[in-house]
Amino acid sequence: MEGLPEFYVLCNTCEPPVRLHRLPSDSQESFQLSAPVLPSLSSQLLLFSVGDWSGLSHDSKYEVQLEATGGKKITLGTLSRESRCFIWDCDSCKDLTCMLKDSKVHVAILIQGQLHHKKNEPKQESRKRKRLKGEEENICPNKGLVKGDTAKSKNKNSKSAPLPKPVAVAKTTNGISGVPSGRWGHTLCPADSETVILIGGQGTRMQFCKDSMWKLKTEKNTWFPLETVADGSTPEARTGHTAVFDPESCRIYVFGGSKNKKWFNDVHILDTEAWRWRSVEAQGKVPPLSYHSCSLFQGELFVYGGVFPRPNPQPDGCSDSVYIFDPQHEIWYQPIVLGKKPSARSGHTASLLNRELYIFGGWDTPLCYNDLFLLDLGLMEFSPVEVNGISPSPRSWHSAASVSDISFLIYGGYDGNQALTDTHMFNTVTKTWTALVHKSLPRSPRAGYAMLTLPAVQEESKDCSPQELLIFGGGDNEGQFYSDTVRLQITDIVNL
Template sequence: MGDLEFYLLHKPQVKPLKLTWKRDQPSINKTLTKDLRSFLVLFAHGTWPEGIDDFTVVADGNGEEKCELGKLNPSRRALYYDLKDSCLGGDGDIRLMIKSSSRKVEDTLRETTAIRGIPNQRIRKMQETETASPNRSHRKVEKDKSLSLSSSKKRKKSNDDAATPETDLSSRGTSTSRRLRLSENLKKQDVSPGTKRSSPPKSVPVVVTSDDWPGQRWGHAMCATGPDTLILVGGQGANQVISKDALWELNSVDLSWKVPEVEHIPSRPDLRTGHTVAYDEILKLVYVFGGSKNVRWYNDLFVLDVTKNKWSLIETTGKAPTRAYHTSTLYRGELFVFGGIYPNPNLEPDSCSNDLYIFSSVNKSWYEPLVFGSKPKARSGHSATLLGDKLVIFGGWDAPVCFNDVHILDLGLMEFSSPDVSGAPPSPRSWHAACPLSDNRVLIHGGYNGYQALSDAFVFSLDSLSWQQVTLNGTGPLGVRAGHILCSVSDNPDDQESEKILMFGGGDNEDNFFNDLHRVTITES
């Protein structure tokens, strides 16, 4: 890594300005003309100079008022600032100053949050081995609670990408911890850079962890094993700690939790996050596949026999994909695994996938099917919801690009399609929650858009290929959240009246994690 340099992004799709810092130059000054007044993204790249604790970013407009925009330090290498919502009013030029820690700034407006990407899958100290993001937009990241925007290797960019490597506003990285997390300190409002922020939603109530209630977490997996029972597996909580209370059973009638007594000799799944679960109603088995923990990535396949309460590791043949933050769907005795993150060898950056793998429960083998149509772009953090014989894939990201596209995989024809849809779709997002509803519909809630967690909800109708925004009502305030779970359970899947929708866990993108449980109802907007 070379000497420290600063990069200033002031317009989407425009290459950042390079600002070089020299030790004998205590501050960097840059004048921005009035047409560059929407927002600022500033990030530092290179080796942090010895003896410098941080840099203070200060701006003044027309020489009348001085604002402190934020600080950059080794663990916070980027900041975003909304110029429209600041003391820098007016239409004149502004002067930006980047000053080393020896210079004290007296007039402060507010410290701007560092741009951090959620779903950092793996975290490593900046000084460690070269790292990069799973989408090949290679970034270095830090082992503490933040992500940086400093670039190491730069990925080859396809013509379809929505931003150049220099304009990444979020990052994911390769690291020793390989942990999924929500970025802290970003505001909760559903806004984009340059948009005036409104008041944040009310905070989400958090249930105190106890012996009869799961701990706070996100990145967990959950599925119904009957009309009254759901199984919760894994996840990760505060301080990037993998949840040790990894297996819970929920009674959907009285909303009570218990830890099932499960036999796990000779083996059971390691603690993990970014995995998936799927339930086989015929064999009464819960399949747990993939995920990651610290430096480990998994391609093992475990089953939990809910009749015998016993874990088993399936010995498989064929090439099992190593995946995390993918989707798994059980259909006619086969497990369909799509997308996700996979590690590359020799410390190369990990990558997003758009491959489809199938596990056959009959012959215990993995294979890649012949698929027709155009596959979705590589992604992770997406959702895949089964409606009949159609798999509805929505959203996800290959950082820095978030998606809000809809793809349908016909499991009978094994053909992808990208239909034209009507109605106002959800904004691009990943790490949202999704579940099937009656009448061939999918419910989408929350997620992360590369800047903050979201709180809105939408219903997609497969029959009409249309979106409708809706309002979710919980047993308490839902707030913003990502990395949570929605599950629908019903005695009769075709009876909307008997349908129960449950929401559990997640995080609010401010380093808060939840273990609240909601019985959710839908109100059409």
């Protein structure tokens, strides 16, 4: 049928891919494809599509299943216009051995969406965007490090590093009471158009915050302890995790992080309508990660980088991989990523504008970075960005926020020597960095804080453009942890 892609599965690297043949369907709105019986399975399966997608609605997806005689099925993942290939790890499936016993196995694909019926409808091509030219894991950034410029060395005797100094007074600003204790390494996440959720963090004397979860009602500028119920366990106290809100499902996804020598690769889901937590027993493999980035795109979570534990005597290491979590089927998988990817790092930022993900900065001991990379989530291709103007100095543990459809802003962070106070904006059209100086911007050196734009979710208004920046917490790398809440009008700082 014209306007529909073809599908292939690669079961063995020593043999060519197997093309899936279309089968007749009882419904005009859906169809099924089936591959020949698979004689054997290797450790991984590669599923990919080739050809035209114009005969499908834009939001159509293909659900890929492994089927066996007797009606047994395992969901492998989804293919879409923006994500046309993925790798499935056979070893990650606990039920596969039982499924293969005395069974014939084949791959089936079922469309989720609608076919276009207009014969003369112009084809929608997937157009390539313009190519842009080009230890301990949860400690205060300077603990165990020797001061230097841009390249830093790790202190082998971490016990000699000074502990942070306690904070005597919690600060407040803009009329918002500083009820949550001072902390860094936490997350801020919207829950609706008037609610922001604070999760986790680490405070004075490197203690994990006992008041781990808070709710900020942005209309009244008031903090409340977050009261929820749980079907399973709630997220354990942690730092370096990520929290992402999906406005379509009204859910917050919390992934990863660390607590002392304990590392996490768990996924917890908060239903913001019922205020109920649920822990996920996901299929697939993803390592424990902390200080990674996580972005929501087309209903899936894209995780990049982060630091992960290695067995002694080796130190912790950083990741340069991309992992995708499919919430619908609760599985992890790794996409095929093309191009020149960034070096391994943690403590970086990832700013999503349309389908372009901009990775800036980060840290992999002893180096601190200030390079900028673009990951096209439609093509799954990395490319370095050749920027105009003066780039911000190398840093990690900063934060970033998109302030328009073509620009994002970064502030503060840690350069391996000290916490920073500067603010910079990047324009994705002109490829230009601009330093911002304004009296409304925070003046205190700040790293490990959390920042997002408001309104992050607009339910009634059609105008979803960001109006304000919200900043909470962080530390000055000299032992002080902030508990102030700062709200800034974006027009005050970007229209200089």
